[in-house]
Amino acid sequence: MRYLSVFAGLASLLWAVSALAAGEPAVGPVEKQAVNVTAIVMFLMFVAATLAITYWAARRTKTAKDFYTAGGGITGFQNGLAIAGDYMSAASFLGIAGLVYSKGYDGLIYSIGFLVGWPIIMFLMAEQLRNLGKYTFADVASYRLGQTPIRALAACGSLTVVLLYLIAQMVGAGQLIQTLFGLEYWMAVVLVGILMIMYVTFGGMLATTWVQIIKAVLLLAGATLMAGLVLSQFGFSFEALFTKAVEVHKDGIKIMAPGGLVSDPVSAISLGLGLMFGTAGLPHILMRFFTVSNAKEARKSVFYATGFIGYFYILTFTIGFGAIVLVSTDPQYLDAAKKLIGGGNMPAIHLAHAVGGNILLGFISAVAFATILAVVSGLTLAGASAVSHDLYASVFRHGNVNEVDEMRISKIATVVLGILAIYLGIQFQNQNVAFMVGLAFAIAASANFPILILSIYWSKLTTRGAALGGFMGLATALILVIIGPTVWKDVLGNAEAIFPYKYPALFSMTVAFVATWLFSITDNSDRAKIDRAAYEAQNLRCQTGIGAEGAAVH
Amino acid sequence: MQSDLVEKVRNNPQYQELVAKRSVFAWTLAIIMLAAYYAYILVVAFAPASLGQTLSGGTTTIGIPIGVAIIVFSFILTGIYVWRANTEFDELTRQVKEAVK
Numbered sequence: 001m002r003y004l005s006v007f008a009g010l011a012s013l014l015w016a017v018s019a020l021a022a023g024e025p026a027v028g029p030v031e032k033q034a035v036n037v038t039a040i041v042m043f044l045m046f047v048a049a050t051l052a053i054t055y056w057a058a059r060r061t062k063t064a065k066d067f068y069t070a071g072g073g074i075t076g077f078q079n080g081l082a083i084a085g086d087y088m089s090a091a092s093f094l095g096i097a098g099l100v101y102s103k104g105y106d107g108l109i110y111s112i113g114f115l116v117g118w119p120i121i122m123f124l125m126a127e128q129l130r131n132l133g134k135y136t137f138a139d140v141a142s143y144r145l146g147q148t149p150i151r152a153l154a155a156c157g158s159l160t161v162v163l164l165y166l167i168a169q170m171v172g173a174g175q176l177i178q179t180l181f182g183l184e185y186w187m188a189v190v191l192v193g194i195l196m197i198m199y200v201t202f203g204g205m206l207a208t209t210w211v212q213i214i215k216a217v218l219l220l221a222g223a224t225l226m227a228g229l230v231l232s233q234f235g236f237s238f239e240a241l242f243t244k245a246v247e248v249h250k251d252g253i254k255i256m257a258p259g260g261l262v263s264d265p266v267s268a269i270s271l272g273l274g275l276m277f278g279t280a281g282l283p284h285i286l287m288r289f290f291t292v293s294n295a296k297e298a299r300k301s302v303f304y305a306t307g308f309i310g311y312f313y314i315l316t317f318t319i320g321f322g323a324i325v326l327v328s329t330d331p332q333y334l335d336a337a338k339k340l341i342g343g344g345n346m347p348a349i350h351l352a353h354a355v356g357g358n359i360l361l362g363f364i365s366a367v368a369f370a371t372i373l374a375v376v377s378g379l380t381l382a383g384a385s386a387v388s389h390d391l392y393a394s395v396f397r398h399g400n401v402n403e404v405d406e407m408r409i410s411k412i413a414t415v416v417l418g419i420l421a422i423y424l425g426i427q428f429q430n431q432n433v434a435f436m437v438g439l440a441f442a443i444a445a446s447a448n449f450p451i452l453i454l455s456i457y458w459s460k461l462t463t464r465g466a467a468l469g470g471f472m473g474l475a476t477a478l479i480l481v482i483i484g485p486t487v488w489k490d491v492l493g494n495a496e497a498i499f500p501y502k503y504p505a506l507f508s509m510t511v512a513f514v515a516t517w518l519f520s521i522t523d524n525s526d527r528a529k530i531d532r533a534a535y536e537a538q539n540l541r542c543q544t545g546i547g548a549e550g551a552a553v554h
Numbered sequence: 555m556q557s558d559l560v561e562k563v564r565n566n567p568q569y570q571e572l573v574a575k576r577s578v579f580a581w582t583l584a585i586i587m588l589a590a591y592y593a594y595i596l597v598v599a600f601a602p603a604s605l606g607q608t609l610s611g612g613t614t615t616i617g618i619p620i621g622v623a624i625i626v627f628s629f630i631l632t633g634i635y636v637w638r639a640n641t642e643f644d645e646l647t648r649q650v651k652e653a654v655k
Contacts, residue, residue, distance in 0.1 A: 005597040105605075109598055110590070110622040115628055119587045122632045123580040127639070257606025258598045268599035272592065296640055303629075303636045310625040330630050367633040540563050543573055546654075 026232030028169035038362025057203035067204035070133035071289040076297035080304025089375045095346040100320020101347035104255025117279030122302040127295035137286040144534035146463035155390040157447040158283040169438040173372040179342040180365040193422035217373040223315040229355035230322030245324040251460030265278035278441030281448030284382035323347035326354040344500030387413035424474035435486040446508035459535035462528040469516025476511045480504035572646040
């Protein structure tokens with residue numbers, strides 16, 4: 001706690017300094033490409049605070065349990081904030097605000113899809129994960145199944161999701177920072193990579209969690225302030241805001257109803273499935289259920305997380321509409337061709353300037369950067385855990401490994417993943433990476449989620465069924481995205497896509513579940529008998545928590 | 555878990571009560587949530603115009619409160635589950651653990 005008060009003091013001091021700096025008269029309208037001093041000062045404050053936390057966390061991170069799960073002593077409320085932080089990525093803040101800005105109501109459809117996975121996680125998975133797992137979701141999926149194939153599959157699923165997500169975040173970080181701070185693209189990517197390696201290798205899950213909590217609080221506070229400032233210009237009346245938005249938007253009244261984003265029923269259902277169950281298969285989110293001490297705290301985490309995320313999406317919706325009125329009509333945010341400066345992700349950033357001047361612009365820019373940093377740290381930790389705990393300790397060493405070696409491997413994996421992320425971030429600079437988060441969700445929903453939910457609930461699941469079903473789900477999702485419109489047409493430049501739908505989840509999840517079912521019920525091997533016989537003991541632990549991992553005493 | 559402990563827990567009446575009550579409750583809530591969400595998605599897919607009707611003569615459409623209601627509804631459902639699980643189900647779990655100690 002002492003460290004936290006030091007941090008608060010440091011932060012307020014730096015805040016005062018930056019406010020003074022920002023108080024100097026601005027010269028004309030802001031040049032977005034110029035170095036933004038307020039934003040940089042505020043961002044440096046955040047970095048200083050998070051490095052202090054990393055130092056504090058490093059002294060407390062001694063065992064593998066500390067490294068992977070912060071010793072299992074995070075409270076439900078803290079974990080709820082951290083989960084919400086993982087979920088409120090820069091992509092969802094800037095991206096959804098941008099979507100509302102350009103399409104209006106369609107942004108809300110996305111937000112709802114992202115949110116409704118949470119109640120499902122709560123009812124069917126949260127406490128079960130806590131009771132059965134130790135460090136990674138593969139612990140749960142492979143609880144009674146053959147370790148080698150299931151761990152290998154779960155690690156592949158995790159790493160694919162993590163890498164896709166990382167590339168999207170890194171490219172986003174580079175582009176955003178280029179626009180916001182006036183830094184070079186590669187410098188931004190390298191900076192993000194180095195900081196994230198430091199947080200994770202030195203501070204493990206404890207540092208990663210606190211970085212995420214601080215960022216979540218800052219982001220919620222900043223978004224609340226922005227939405228409040230927007231509404232204050234309309235007498236706190238949504239009706240007045242909507243009326244003005246409809247007046248100035250090129251699509252007029254159409255922005256108040258579902259538009260072209262989800263045009264046919266198959267796409268709508270497939271997108272809905274992918275968003276809802278993808279959440280329940282994201283390794284960096286699932287990992288958070290092992291940081292709390294028991295099932296009760298796991299449930300509370302989801303309750304708080306759902307509240308924060310839902311509130312955040314309502315704010316984002318308001319911010320998007322605010323930007324339609326206040327940004328799209330103001331020539332200082334538009335270039336010569338009347339296009340938004342900085343591209344489609346920028347409405348929320350410009351709005352910060354429109355309602356709160358340079359100080360709020362600096363604050364929101366710094367928060368956006370902090371968000372990317374926090375999210376990539378969580379992703380990297382999830383990826384490193386899959387390498388060290390699942391691949392190295394379980395697949396290659398068959399569990400005969402000491403904690404020191406496993407920790408060393410996880411730190412090496414973190415550094416390698418960090419460097420890989422920097423490299424890929426630079427390689428993909430000019431590529432369209434918008435499809436990658438969608439693909440990550442589709443794979444999470446089609447490979448990770450089916451084997452996880454079936455291993456918890458279906459007593460007849462066998463190793464063969466889970467391995468083949470999970471693999472086929474992963475492969476189907478990957479192939480359908482590649483031959484679908486987003487990659488085949490938009491990225492590779494072919495005239496027509498081979499597979500007509502943008503969202504593969506409806507098909508790939510069906511393949512995964514049917515294949516898992518079929519290859520399980522027809523499995524008469526000796527291994528299958530062991531798998532089925534072990535269900536009862538697993539279910540007892542799952543239901544009661546008897547034998548579950550507890551919190552480490554510090 | 556040792557097989558004698560498994561046997562003991564399995565035959566415990568509180569354990570059977572816990573499993574039965576929690577399964578019914580959790581799956582009921584999950585189905586309610588799925589039904590609410592897919593009802594919404596199907597309206598978006600098949601009858602988007604119905605969400606575009608004006609709410610009370612102004613610009614605000616029916617789709618806005620419905621969308622916000624689904625968000626609030628999700629939060630309330632999780633709250634209901636937490637409330638019952640943290641009291642009733644945790645008490646039953648405690649009794650089971652006590653009995654098989």
